Amino acid sequence: xxxxxxxxxxxxxxxxxxxxxxxxxxxxxxxxxAATLSIEGFDVITASTADEGIALASTGSPSLVILDTQxxxxxxxxxxxxxxxxxxxxxxIMITEEDDELDAVLALEAGAADHITKPPRPRELTARxxxxxxxxxxxxxxxxxxxxxxxxxxxxxxxxxxxxxxxxHGRDLELSRKEFDLLTLLVSEGGHVVTRKQCxxxxxxDRKKGDSRTLDxxxxxxxxxxxxxPAEPVHLITVRGVGYxxxx
Numbered sequence: 001x002x003x004x005x006x007x008x009x010x011x012x013x014x015x016x017x018x019x020x021x022x023x024x025x026x027x028x029x030x031x032x033x034a035a036t037l038s039i040e041g042f043d044v045i046t047a048s049t050a051d052e053g054i055a056l057a058s059t060g061s062p063s064l065v066i067l068d069t070q071x072x073x074x075x076x077x078x079x080x081x082x083x084x085x086x087x088x089x090x091x092x093i094m095i096t097e098e099d100d101e102l103d104a105v106l107a108l109e110a111g112a113a114d115h116i117t118k119p120p121r122p123r124e125l126t127a128r129x130x131x132x133x134x135x136x137x138x139x140x141x142x143x144x145x146x147x148x149x150x151x152x153x154x155x156x157x158x159x160x161x162x163x164x165x166x167x168x169h170g171r172d173l174e175l176s177r178k179e180f181d182l183l184t185l186l187v188s189e190g191g192h193v194v195t196r197k198q199c200x201x202x203x204x205x206d207r208k209k210g211d212s213r214t215l216d217x218x219x220x221x222x223x224x225x226x227x228x229x230p231a232e233p234v235h236l237i238t239v240r241g242v243g244y245x246x247x248x
Contacts, residue, residue: 017042017043018042018043018063018129018133019042019043019044019045019060019061019062019064020037020042020043020044020045020062020063020065020066020129021044021045021046021047021053021056021057021060021062021064022034022037022044022046022047022065022066023046023047023050023052023056023065023066023067023068023071024046024047024048024067024068024071024095025048025049025068025071026068027048029068029118029120030046030048033066033120033125034046036125036126037125037126037129040126042129045060049071049072050071050072050075050078050079053067053071053083054079054082054083054086057083057086057087057090058086058087062090063091063133064090064093064113064129064132064133065090065091065092065093066092066093066094066095066125066129067079067080067083067092067093067094067095068094068095069094069095069096069097069103069107076094077106077110080092080094080107080110081110081201084111085202088181088185088188088202088203089152089184089185089188089189091113091114091132092112092113093112093113093114093115093116093125093128093132094112094114094115094116095115095117095118096115096116096117097117097118103115104117109197110201111197111198111201111202113135114128114131114132116128135192152184152187152188154187154190154191154246154248155246155247155248156168156235156248157183157235157246157248159180159183159184159187159188161184164180166180166183168225168226173225173226174225175222175225176218176221178203178204178218179218179221179222179225181202181203182199182203182218182219182222183222183226183246185198185202185203186236186245186246189245189246191246191247191248192245193239193242193243193244193245194243194244194245195242195243196212196215196242196243196244197243198243199215199243199244200212200215203215219236219238219244222236234247235247235248
């Protein structure tokens, strides 16, 4: 049987319908995007204010967030930081002004999964959403089907975000807050590389309290707790000159 591109694209995603959260204070753009994505088969929830969007990001269990950088008079990046601080695994596509190259660059450097310019073209936006969901996944590759919401199983590691508990081969891991956040970030990426900048941006929001040496220290400490031979890691892998990835 020959499949169309659309059918292949849809089969590449799990059967669970993705939930898309749109945060935009322009009701015309917001309603238009919501209608388009609903037609494309997504479940959609919307927010018209920054506070409402941040609350829905933590309680609405979205698969992906679409965020306007100009919400609340250019507060989009502050909203982005608050969302990813609480859910570093949640992909965000940021909408930027067509002629604002700086915002587009800042969005990607901040760790956004992608960006799209105004006015969003429906077919392009849908394709970008599906590409991001394929790349980062609503759940990491290797997630156990019986894992509860907010819990990730990747190889020998299980991370329960809501309980802030982690196990390795079924054994409880005693982790500091930052060690837990770092492990969650790496596991949630399902084997993809996480750059050093992404680690710093998502885990150490206040750079005065964290620098690259702080990250190195936490990586070493985490390896001591999850690796049989920390000096020769097989799970927490360094990608030289880039960052780290978790290998199951």
